[in-house]
Amino acid sequence: xxxxxxRHGEALLRAIHAxxxxxxxxxxxxxxxxEGVAKRAxxxxxxxxxxxxxxxxxxxxxxxxxRPGLTxxxxxxxxxxxxxxxxxxxxxxxxxxxxxxxxxxxxxLDPSAGEAVRELLFARGADVLGPLLDRARxxxxxxxxxxxxxxxxxxxDLVRHEVLIVGSxxxxxLDAIVDEIAVPLLTARSRLSxxx
Amino acid sequence: xxxxxxRHGEALLRAIHAxxxxxxxxxxxxxxxxEGVAKRAxxxxxxxxxxxxxxxxxxxxxxxxxRPGLTxxxxxxxxxxxxxxxxxxxxxxxxxxxxxxxxxxxxxLDPSAGEAVRELLFARGADVLGPLLDRARxxxxxxxxxxxxxxxxxxxDLVRHEVLIVGSxxxxxLDAIVDEIAVPLLTARSRLSxxx
DNA sequence: CAGGGAAGAAACGTTACGTTCCCTAGAGGC
DNA sequence: GCCTCTAGGGAACGTAACGTTTCTTCCCTG
Numbered sequence: 001x002x003x004x005x006x007r008h009g010e011a012l013l014r015a016i017h018a019x020x021x022x023x024x025x026x027x028x029x030x031x032x033x034x035e036g037v038a039k040r041a042x043x044x045x046x047x048x049x050x051x052x053x054x055x056x057x058x059x060x061x062x063x064x065x066x067r068p069g070l071t072x073x074x075x076x077x078x079x080x081x082x083x084x085x086x087x088x089x090x091x092x093x094x095x096x097x098x099x100x101x102x103x104x105x106x107x108x109l110d111p112s113a114g115e116a117v118r119e120l121l122f123a124r125g126a127d128v129l130g131p132l133l134d135r136a137r138x139x140x141x142x143x144x145x146x147x148x149x150x151x152x153x154x155x156x157d158l159v160r161h162e163v164l165i166v167g168s169x170x171x172x173x174l175d176a177i178v179d180e181i182a183v184p185l186l187t188a189r190s191r192l193s194x195x196x
Numbered sequence: 197x198x199x200x201x202x203r204h205g206e207a208l209l210r211a212i213h214a215x216x217x218x219x220x221x222x223x224x225x226x227x228x229x230x231e232g233v234a235k236r237a238x239x240x241x242x243x244x245x246x247x248x249x250x251x252x253x254x255x256x257x258x259x260x261x262x263r264p265g266l267t268x269x270x271x272x273x274x275x276x277x278x279x280x281x282x283x284x285x286x287x288x289x290x291x292x293x294x295x296x297x298x299x300x301x302x303x304x305l306d307p308s309a310g311e312a313v314r315e316l317l318f319a320r321g322a323d324v325l326g327p328l329l330d331r332a333r334x335x336x337x338x339x340x341x342x343x344x345x346x347x348x349x350x351x352x353d354l355v356r357h358e359v360l361i362v363g364s365x366x367x368x369x370l371d372a373i374v375d376e377i378a379v380p381l382l383t384a385r386s387r388l389s390x391x392x
Numbered sequence: 393c394a395g396g397g398a399a400g401a402a403a404c405g406t407t408a409c410g411t412t413c414c415c416t417a418g419a420g421g422c
Numbered sequence: 423g424c425c426t427c428t429a430g431g432g433a434a435c436g437t438a439a440c441g442t443t444t445c446t447t448c449c450c451t452g
Contacts, residue, residue: 103303
């Protein structure tokens with residue numbers, strides 16, 4: 001494998017990241033080791049340790065590199081439908097990264113590095129929720145109260161909670177989050193428009 | 197320490213549980229080992245391995261033994277106040293068990309054993325929420341719609357999410373969960389009384 | 393009081409950790 | 423195109439915990 005070429009910088013880094021993801025896929029997060037990654041990547045342990053003092057940091061970087069961007073889902077015709085489509089996308093991404101892996105990262109990384117972890121958990125979901133709510137307002141589903149995005153965020157929080165902590169999220173539960181919590185709150189706001 | 201007596205059954209078990217909790221407190225969940233627990237408890241590794249094949253199972257049992265029961269908080273005069281008091285209690289219990297520990301348990305135990313883990317995370321919080329809602333109804337804060345306890349549950353879910361996944365829960369955030377999500381939903385229900 | 397089951401001690405091989413030493417390929421400056 | 427110097431990669435090391443085996447000894451049970 002190390003026949004002739006010796007990789008550097010970018011190329012080496014990407015090869016390591018790919019190897020990390022493959023190892024996690026093969027043996028799970030807990031079963032992933034520096035030695036396994038080194039062997040699979042065709043490199044050596046010191047090369048890995050020079051870059052990452054902890055396994056969690058290494059795995060985090062590898063997954064961040066491959067993280068797919070969240071995109072605004074197609075218009076389904078209703079706020080309820082749009083929210084469900086979005087949350088289902090978020091759910092499948094979390095499940096793709098793996099519950100054990102995400103929990104492992106959360107457990108091992110100090111909260112100070114939590115910023116980056118939340119990238120994996122779609123803290124930026126708000127960027128997608130904005131357009132969805134705009135769409136709903138254009139349809140007339142919301143009044144013209146200021147964008148209460150703070151109410152759509154918790155819907156994503158609840159999805160995270162179910163997937164990571166409870167361990168499963170059924171379609172029924174997801175629908176309930178949207179139809180019994182998010183949509184009522186969003187529309188009630190526009191109706192009552194009573195300031196605290 | 198092992199001067200003369202050799203413990204059996206219950207007494208030994210409780211001593212081990214106490215040692216586990218002390219080890220976790222001293223070295224954190226990740227830093228807790230079978231050897232450390234054995235030494236502190238004045239017993240030996242085989243004794244531990246005979247009982248628990250995994251560290252997670254051992255720690256879980258130790259914490260379950262010491263878990264304080266959730267009690268219905270004193271009447272604060274309002275649904276909002278009661279909910280806040282209850283959620284703050286739940287929060288402090290989770291923080292007492294420790295974020296790292298809880299995340300570690302969630303990550304290592306199969307979801308099949310999740311039932312027991314949720315004991316630690318107050319799945320039974322519903323037992324407390326019921327009385328709180330009854331109280332609110334007697335005050336006239338709710339209509340007489342059927343108990344929508346399914347709306348108070350998510351408030352607890354959001355607290356769990358903030359403490360475990362986000363890593364911190366400020367008083368402001370907790371207040372917002374109650375006053376902007378739980379209470380509006382609970383009271384709106386009784387006002388609209390619209391089926392479906 | 394006899395028998396058996398479990399406690400506890402000691403040691404074992406294995407695996408991964410995290411580090412060190414060294415050699416050499418190749419990138420970049422001149 | 424040579425020279426330097428950085429960084430890749432191999433190998434080995436001590437340490438620590440794992441998970442298990444063996445054996446002795448105590449205490450509960452019948």
